[in-house]
Amino acid sequence: MKLTDDQQALVDAEDSLFAAACPGAGKTRAMVARFLKRTAEEPRRGIALISFTNAAVDEVRRRCGNQGEALRTPHFVGTFDTFIHRFIVTPLYLKAYRRKPNYVQSWHDVACTSFRLRDMGRTKNLVLKWFDFDPDGRAHLNLNRVPQDFGDAGAHRMLAQRKQETEVSASHIFGRLLRAGTITCEAARVLATFWLGSAEERTILEGLLRARFAEVIVDEAQDCGREELGILEFLRDCGVRVVMVGDVDQSIYEFRNATPAVVQEFAASLPVQLALEDNWRSSPAIVAFNSGLRSGQLLESARGEHSVVQTPVHLIEFSALDQIVPAALDVAEQYKLVADELVVLSHAEAHGMKAAGVVSLEGAGSNRVLAIANAGCKLRSRETDPKARKKAVDQVQRAILAALTVGRETQHHSFAAVCEEVGVEPRWLESFAVRLALSLDAEGKTRSDFAASVRDSLKTADWGTVLAPASSDLGNLFKAPSEGAWAGVASFGNNPSIRYSTVHGVKGMEFPGVVLVLPDRLRVDKVTERTVLDDWEGDHNTEARRVLYVGGSRAQQLLVCAVHRKHTDRVASLLDAKGVPYVKA
Numbered sequence: 001m002k003l004t005d006d007q008q009a010l011v012d013a014e015d016s017l018f019a020a021a022c023p024g025a026g027k028t029r030a031m032v033a034r035f036l037k038r039t040a041e042e043p044r045r046g047i048a049l050i051s052f053t054n055a056a057v058d059e060v061r062r063r064c065g066n067q068g069e070a071l072r073t074p075h076f077v078g079t080f081d082t083f084i085h086r087f088i089v090t091p092l093y094l095k096a097y098r099r100k101p102n103y104v105q106s107w108h109d110v111a112c113t114s115f116r117l118r119d120m121g122r123t124k125n126l127v128l129k130w131f132d133f134d135p136d137g138r139a140h141l142n143l144n145r146v147p148q149d150f151g152d153a154g155a156h157r158m159l160a161q162r163k164q165e166t167e168v169s170a171s172h173i174f175g176r177l178l179r180a181g182t183i184t185c186e187a188a189r190v191l192a193t194f195w196l197g198s199a200e201e202r203t204i205l206e207g208l209l210r211a212r213f214a215e216v217i218v219d220e221a222q223d224c225g226r227e228e229l230g231i232l233e234f235l236r237d238c239g240v241r242v243v244m245v246g247d248v249d250q251s252i253y254e255f256r257n258a259t260p261a262v263v264q265e266f267a268a269s270l271p272v273q274l275a276l277e278d279n280w281r282s283s284p285a286i287v288a289f290n291s292g293l294r295s296g297q298l299l300e301s302a303r304g305e306h307s308v309v310q311t312p313v314h315l316i317e318f319s320a321l322d323q324i325v326p327a328a329l330d331v332a333e334q335y336k337l338v339a340d341e342l343v344v345l346s347h348a349e350a351h352g353m354k355a356a357g358v359v360s361l362e363g364a365g366s367n368r369v370l371a372i373a374n375a376g377c378k379l380r381s382r383e384t385d386p387k388a389r390k391k392a393v394d395q396v397q398r399a400i401l402a403a404l405t406v407g408r409e410t411q412h413h414s415f416a417a418v419c420e421e422v423g424v425e426p427r428w429l430e431s432f433a434v435r436l437a438l439s440l441d442a443e444g445k446t447r448s449d450f451a452a453s454v455r456d457s458l459k460t461a462d463w464g465t466v467l468a469p470a471s472s473d474l475g476n477l478f479k480a481p482s483e484g485a486w487a488g489v490a491s492f493g494n495n496p497s498i499r500y501s502t503v504h505g506v507k508g509m510e511f512p513g514v515v516l517v518l519p520d521r522l523r524v525d526k527v528t529e530r531t532v533l534d535d536w537e538g539d540h541n542t543e544a545r546r547v548l549y550v551g552g553s554r555a556q557q558l559l560v561c562a563v564h565r566k567h568t569d570r571v572a573s574l575l576d577a578k579g580v581p582y583v584k585a
Ligand SMILES: Nc1ncnc2c1ncn2[C@@H]1O[C@H](COP(=O)(O)OP(=O)(O)OP(=O)(O)O)[C@@H](O)[C@H]1O
Pocket: 001, 002, 003, 004, 007, 021, 022, 023, 024, 025, 026, 027, 028, 029, 247, 279, 280, 281, 304, 507, 508, 509, 553
């Protein structure tokens, strides 16, 4: 397929640039074409193509196909996190601490990042991911990230009052982790920003980066937070060309400090500005829906094979989530689409899950027996995607590690470091976890029978060279789950009739049909006190509104808005006002 003139302009530009691209603009294709051209042109220095997710990186690698040279040093195709680790933090950490840091994905991977204050009463633990950190390591609690189930209204008030106290504890933990060499992606960003603020470290990095890279190309540039933008600014100052491609309306990572306004400001400072306004993915009605939600300046039009599809957006009303799928399948059938071609999307996972008839394990807490029962079902089901599979196996590995580290101080260490400390080979642990989960079937068992069989298996297991856990500890660690949590086990194995995902989980993807769910209780932003519909009506450019835009714009032929009956009138008026062709079922 030939590139369009706009896509070609992105490939050929000879200076730093920002290309604003509408959904389905074919930016991945254009960026890969540029990457291949530039890697062939540059004799000595590297070209970096940076994305935000591993899935996007894999897609780029796949599209580079047989052009293996482009994927070898000095070039780089990887995530922004890997770029920061490899080219910024590792060299400077080595210099400062004389050893290599140990990177972990998130705070969740390190035990001590969940903590309590004195006299907190009946609340859940505080976790580090609710905090932002200054470059000097000072913590700031972001109350918007505290989930509702932290505690009752009193507990939330208490937290707001004791904000400072929580921040002192969080700053301490952060410092201890840093000294232990345990660095999460977030901490790496904080460190990078800190070091970029020092003239001495800047000089060291400048030498390294200037010699290594001629150009960095950033995919999904709207997801850059302040830290990434600081790094790009630094690269530009080092004489490295910066090529950014993105859609500021698809910025849905504000929790990572990615705000469209700061990206726009940086983007505007780049010498070349391009716009890709042809949507090759969607039908005209879906393009109209996108335009009705967009805050930016792009004038999107349908250009691809679906530009001839006349299907309007469908608005369906529900009062219970389980009514959505049957109604959506009915609509889909009118257009000869089958269940496999649809995906149910929601902001919060629970809504899509419930609509698709899947029982959630959330709320099951950290019961280890339940984690093993869940992993068994997930591993046996052919429907489980690799991410869910990994998550389930991870939980079992953690349960086993807990049994192997009773009485040890493992709090400040990552999963990998704990394995090393107790002499467990991570691969062995993984296969042990998989075998354990597969050897036990929860179906038809009572919760106490199943818990007993877990303990028996662990007692009689072949632990190889690893020191087996004491039987006396197993009773404490592997207790039967609560009755309520166990009741959910019965439905673990039920395969949903239709796929579902959060909107965040389908970024960059496309589907013939999308069912976008607006539930009964819409999220109320703690700061603005507005819901997504207030934002849309009042023309406020907020993340909640952009989440709708990203969700809807995944659809190629059919977009069904499944809206709780409380809100259908408002949504209908909005679609009218924005000129979106739609029908209400
Ligand atoms: N020049 C073109 N001619 C025909 N089809 C194209 C062209 N460019 C892209 N496409 C098709 O349009 C669809 C969308 O492309 P792609 O997924 O690269 O978009 P995107 O810009 O990354 O979208 P988003 O930002 O919404 O995730 C793909 O199916 C792709 O094959």
